Amino acid sequence: MSRPRAHIVGVGESQYTRWGKIGDVTEHALACQAIQRAVADAGLSMDDVDGLASFADDRNEAVFLAAELGLPALRFANMVWMPGGGGGCAAISNAAMAVETGQAEVVVVYRSLCQGQFLRFGSPLSNDSAPADPAPPTLQQANSLMLASMGYALPYGLIMAAAAYALPTRRHMHLYGTTSEQLGRIAVTFREHANRNPRAVMSGRPMTLADHQASPMIADPHRLFDCCLESDGACAVVVTTEERARDSAQRPVEILASEQGAPKGYAFGPFTNANIADELYATGGCEEMANRLWDKSGLGPSDVDVAQLYDHFTGCVLMQLEDYGFCKRGEGGPFVESGALSWKGGSLPTNTHGGCLSEAYIHGLNHVVEGVRSVRGDSTSPVQYAEVCLVTSAACVPSSAILLGRK
Amino acid sequence: MSERFFPDSMPAPLADTTTLPWWQAAAEHRLVVQRCTSCEHTRLPPAPVCSECRSADSAWKEVSGRGKVYTYTIVHRPIAAGQELPFVVAVIALEDAGGVRIISNLVDVNPEELEIGLPVELVWEDMSPDLAIPRFRPTSKEMPR
Numbered sequence: 001m002s003r004p005r006a007h008i009v010g011v012g013e014s015q016y017t018r019w020g021k022i023g024d025v026t027e028h029a030l031a032c033q034a035i036q037r038a039v040a041d042a043g044l045s046m047d048d049v050d051g052l053a054s055f056a057d058d059r060n061e062a063v064f065l066a067a068e069l070g071l072p073a074l075r076f077a078n079m080v081w082m083p084g085g086g087g088g089c090a091a092i093s094n095a096a097m098a099v100e101t102g103q104a105e106v107v108v109v110y111r112s113l114c115q116g117q118f119l120r121f122g123s124p125l126s127n128d129s130a131p132a133d134p135a136p137p138t139l140q141q142a143n144s145l146m147l148a149s150m151g152y153a154l155p156y157g158l159i160m161a162a163a164a165y166a167l168p169t170r171r172h173m174h175l176y177g178t179t180s181e182q183l184g185r186i187a188v189t190f191r192e193h194a195n196r197n198p199r200a201v202m203s204g205r206p207m208t209l210a211d212h213q214a215s216p217m218i219a220d221p222h223r224l225f226d227c228c229l230e231s232d233g234a235c236a237v238v239v240t241t242e243e244r245a246r247d248s249a250q251r252p253v254e255i256l257a258s259e260q261g262a263p264k265g266y267a268f269g270p271f272t273n274a275n276i277a278d279e280l281y282a283t284g285g286c287e288e289m290a291n292r293l294w295d296k297s298g299l300g301p302s303d304v305d306v307a308q309l310y311d312h313f314t315g316c317v318l319m320q321l322e323d324y325g326f327c328k329r330g331e332g333g334p335f336v337e338s339g340a341l342s343w344k345g346g347s348l349p350t351n352t353h354g355g356c357l358s359e360a361y362i363h364g365l366n367h368v369v370e371g372v373r374s375v376r377g378d379s380t381s382p383v384q385y386a387e388v389c390l391v392t393s394a395a396c397v398p399s400s401a402i403l404l405g406r407k
Numbered sequence: 408m409s410e411r412f413f414p415d416s417m418p419a420p421l422a423d424t425t426t427l428p429w430w431q432a433a434a435e436h437r438l439v440v441q442r443c444t445s446c447e448h449t450r451l452p453p454a455p456v457c458s459e460c461r462s463a464d465s466a467w468k469e470v471s472g473r474g475k476v477y478t479y480t481i482v483h484r485p486i487a488a489g490q491e492l493p494f495v496v497a498v499i500a501l502e503d504a505g506g507v508r509i510i511s512n513l514v515d516v517n518p519e520e521l522e523i524g525l526p527v528e529l530v531w532e533d534m535s536p537d538l539a540i541p542r543f544r545p546t547s548k549e550m551p552r
Binding site for chain 1: 421427458482490542
């Protein structure tokens with residue numbers, strides 16, 4: 001590929017806390033803080049920034065943030081049109097397209113989440129407390145295509161993500177004999193990594209497999225410790241041109257390749273769609289996209305030194321390992337049981353920050369931040385000589401992924 | 408009114424004009440799927456265009472409501488006030504619906520007996536005079552009519 005590639009030159013984050021703990025700072029103030037820290041990390045000034053990008057229906061609109069931060073000109077403002085955590089890497093990809101095509105020079109990708117100040121994910125669609133004597137339920141007008149689609153999930157009480165993604169995971173267990181203990185190994189490994197990371201919400205909280213097995217069942221087979229955290233916090237990533245990256249304060253990280261998308265008929269994935277193709281149902285839905293990523297990069301699973309895989313639920317991590325070809329279909333269970341994901345001696349050190357399961361749930365943009373640190377060498381669980389890092393966004397929804405390379 | 412399995416405070420379904428006929432059929436206790444009259448491909452949820460031949464012509468086909476559990480989850484957290492726990496959300500592969508599956512609930516089922524492949528049948532729950540929700544129960548537990 002002769003075209004100059006975009007680079008990541010800075011990352012930053014606010015403090016990460018448990019859900020609802022940040023009440024005195026607004027979500028957009030937190031976004032500003034993360035953006036400022038990422039720009040400072042890059043050795044740049046806010047006067048250099050001319051683009052902003054986010055995903056997952058971010059409430060903190062780029063045009064307002066640009067005004068608050070005093071950007072001299074907002075040349076590129078982008079929101080990924082993919083639901084939830086699937087769009088994190090796509091936001092990086094869109095920023096990369098912008099700088100590679102001259103739409104902007106320095107684009108900051110950000111995500112800020114203070115769910116305590118808004119409606120908590122997985123709650124019924126209103127914050128109003130339930131009336132003591134509710135009126136008989138009636139059919140409601142869906143004001144969006146998403147809501148009309150949710151009409152085939154909501155009346156059955158399918159609202160919690162933990163229940164929605166239990167559906168493909170349960171089928172994976174049925175087809176391949178995957179066990180709860182194997183899922184638990186994922187959670188325990190990521191917790192070990194979080195215990196080494198002072199930024200992690202679960203930094204000081206060790207977890208054993210017995211703790212995982214004793215944690216309350218939320219939506220079978222998902223126990224509490226199979227589910228990601230709910231967090232308050234923000235993070236940001238600075239994307240710029242190859243030329244600008246040469247003068248960067250930090251070792252720049254090259255975006256080797258990026259991909260986004262969903263297979264045919266996928267819609268929002270198992271959350272609302274019972275009719276995903278049978279061969280795709282018990283997967284993360286990312287295999288086609290992963291193959292395109294490998295093809296365009298000229299790399300393969302064996303070239304990946306460290307991975308940051310979106311971990312909303314342990315089962316979704318396991319299915320991604322198969323989607324991306326780190327093991328064969330159905331062999332995710334034994335693969336994680338082998339200790340492959342461990343920072344210490346694993347064949348594929350994964351989520352070296354602790355992930356959404358144990359660092360923080362910042363919709364996986366924190367995985368991009370860690371991906372950058374893992375190839376430039378300042379992760380709290382560094383993988384020696386790491387040249388290539390795979391970062392993925394949420395699986396079992398339309399997804400995206402990037403490959404990052406050490407310069 | 409039918410037997411009740413879930414409280415009134417369950418989330419209400421949402422419909423637009425594409426999906427409204429499906430809910431109107433449900434109110435009459437008819438479980439329907441949408442079939443392309445051009446290529447016979449069957450789809451659910453209803454959509455304005457056939458994903459296979461892209462024809463906008465379609466018809467509603469009533470199905471038996473017999474099927475098998477394709478996958479399931481046993482949910483231990485309440486969605487609605489007064490709800491019995493745990494409750495079961497399942498994907499049902501419908502028997503005579505052109506391969507179509509539907510998200511629903513399994514009722515009258517002991518979670519211990521729950522397994523993928525379990526034969527199930529349709530049971531309607533009238534939430535109000537104008538709103539019926541299709542749910543499923545194990546075929547072996549069929550009540551005498």
